[in-house]
Amino acid sequence: MLLLVVLLILTTLRLPVSGRLKNTLSDGFLPFLEFSTRVQNSFGFLIHRFKGYRNLQAETTDLKKQLSELSTRVAQVTELERENREFRAMLDFKNRSELKLISAKVISRDPSNWYNTVLIDRGSSDGVIGNMPVLTVEGLVGKTIDVTKSNARVLLIVDENCKISAWLKDSAQYGIVQGNILAGGTDSQCRMTFVSRNAQIKTNDKVYTSGLGGIFPKGLLVGVVRSVKSSEQKEEKNILYQDVGITPAVDLVRIDEVFVGIGVKVSEKLKPAQKS
Amino acid sequence: MNRVLIPIILMLGIIFLLMIQCTVIDRWYPWGVRLELLPALLLYASFTVNLPSALLLGLLAGVMYDSFSAGHFGGSLFPYVASITLFCMVRPIFFRNQFTTQFLSGIVFGFMALSLQFLLSGKFMVGWEYAFPKILRLALVTGVLSVFYFAFFDVLARMIGLDPGRIEDSLT
Numbered sequence: 001m002l003l004l005v006v007l008l009i010l011t012t013l014r015l016p017v018s019g020r021l022k023n024t025l026s027d028g029f030l031p032f033l034e035f036s037t038r039v040q041n042s043f044g045f046l047i048h049r050f051k052g053y054r055n056l057q058a059e060t061t062d063l064k065k066q067l068s069e070l071s072t073r074v075a076q077v078t079e080l081e082r083e084n085r086e087f088r089a090m091l092d093f094k095n096r097s098e099l100k101l102i103s104a105k106v107i108s109r110d111p112s113n114w115y116n117t118v119l120i121d122r123g124s125s126d127g128v129i130g131n132m133p134v135l136t137v138e139g140l141v142g143k144t145i146d147v148t149k150s151n152a153r154v155l156l157i158v159d160e161n162c163k164i165s166a167w168l169k170d171s172a173q174y175g176i177v178q179g180n181i182l183a184g185g186t187d188s189q190c191r192m193t194f195v196s197r198n199a200q201i202k203t204n205d206k207v208y209t210s211g212l213g214g215i216f217p218k219g220l221l222v223g224v225v226r227s228v229k230s231s232e233q234k235e236e237k238n239i240l241y242q243d244v245g246i247t248p249a250v251d252l253v254r255i256d257e258v259f260v261g262i263g264v265k266v267s268e269k270l271k272p273a274q275k276s
Numbered sequence: 277m278n279r280v281l282i283p284i285i286l287m288l289g290i291i292f293l294l295m296i297q298c299t300v301i302d303r304w305y306p307w308g309v310r311l312e313l314l315p316a317l318l319l320y321a322s323f324t325v326n327l328p329s330a331l332l333l334g335l336l337a338g339v340m341y342d343s344f345s346a347g348h349f350g351g352s353l354f355p356y357v358a359s360i361t362l363f364c365m366v367r368p369i370f371f372r373n374q375f376t377t378q379f380l381s382g383i384v385f386g387f388m389a390l391s392l393q394f395l396l397s398g399k400f401m402v403g404w405e406y407a408f409p410k411i412l413r414l415a416l417v418t419g420v421l422s423v424f425y426f427a428f429f430d431v432l433a434r435m436i437g438l439d440p441g442r443i444e445d446s447l448t
Binding site: 107108109110111112113114115117119145146153155160161182253 | 294297298299305309310312341344345346347352390393394397399406407410414
């Protein structure tokens with residue numbers, strides 16, 4: 001009680017001693033103030049960090065979404081670029097080719113294991129008839145067999161029923177290319193027969209259509225030589241011909257777009273001559 | 277109800293599977309063979325519905341298959357109908373719900389149907405030595421698929437309140 005009265009007197013009268021007392025007290029409380037401030041600052045920093053974390057989380061979610069959208073867009077653009085490249089190549093091929101070509105989409109494949117055919121979305125209404133060559137930019141695919149008004153069946157060159165008169169460019173040898181998928185498996189899906197046993201044939205030699213069969217025009221790439229079985233290898237010394245295994249130039253499992261050769265382009269040079 | 281709804285489900289199954297076979301899995305060659313999805317389903321039909329319904333399903337499957345294939349019309353019809361008839365006749369002596377029965381019947385059904393298909397394909401001269409391993413692999417696939425189809429279609433039929441494989445269905 002007495003202390004309280006003394007304090008009241010000291011503060012009310014504004015004596016010099018009261019000032020010193022105030023300073024001493026404030027000095028004494030300073031560490032506590034500092035501690036309090038530090039705690040407050042730390043707490044504020046934590047709150048700020050927490051708020052920042054929440055913002056960061058939202059930002060991350062947003063960025064992830066953007067990234068996913070952009071990835072999808074990049075994939076789409078890549079696919080479009082690929083498609084564009086393919087279409088450009090096809091257009092270029094169409095312009096360069098001596099054949100009058102119409103493009104067709106592959107609709108479905110033969111469900112059977114014993115036939116190798118595909119169905120395309122062009123038929124007699126588009127000018128397609130039987131025994132027309134079907135090809136892609138890479139090479140020969142096959143020939144049309146059953147044609148309806150709106151679609152046609154294409155017999156692939158790997159089918160045993162498909163036979164093509166062919167020519168080995170490097171060794172200038174003629175022969176018959178026949179489908180061989182049942183016996184040859186994935187490596188030599190076609191085989192070339194009636195090739196002279198004296199012919200010097202190497203692997204990777206290119207095989208082209210000879211134009212002699214009447215269905216396929218000359219110069220279409222059929223495939224490349226994968227294996228050669230000469231008479232020595234076959235252990236039949238009196239054999240007349242070599243057996244040449246061929247891998248088709250076109251990946252026939254992955255064909256989506258093909259061309260059907262519905263005729264031969266009339267050359268500009270020939271036109272006036274025809275008129276006269 | 278049982279005699280009408282299950283064949284209808286199987287009919288839709290045939291159409292659906294054939295579409296898949298021609299378009300979706302046409303680029304997939306497990307074991308170097310193109311998957312045959314129908315024989316296993318026709319085996320299920322032989323073990324589940326009565327003989328006339330199973331034969332009608334075989335007829336539908338054969339006609340549809342041949343119309344999508346380059347083979348001559350009827351080249352699959354006879355193999356399917358013959359295999360269905362055989363399995364419909366012998367099914368009373370089998371426990372259809374056993375996995376082993378389903379698997380082994382699938383192999384036999386697949387082998388029979390596919391061998392007949394190959395014989396009728398006109399490529400017999402190409403050589404059995406190449407076709408036989410292919411047919412064996414396809415028959416094995418049919419066996420595996422049969423187990424899967426039995427499980428799937430039995431569950432589906434029971435979900436809609438049907439009782440697949442009743443013994444009285446096999447007698448007519």
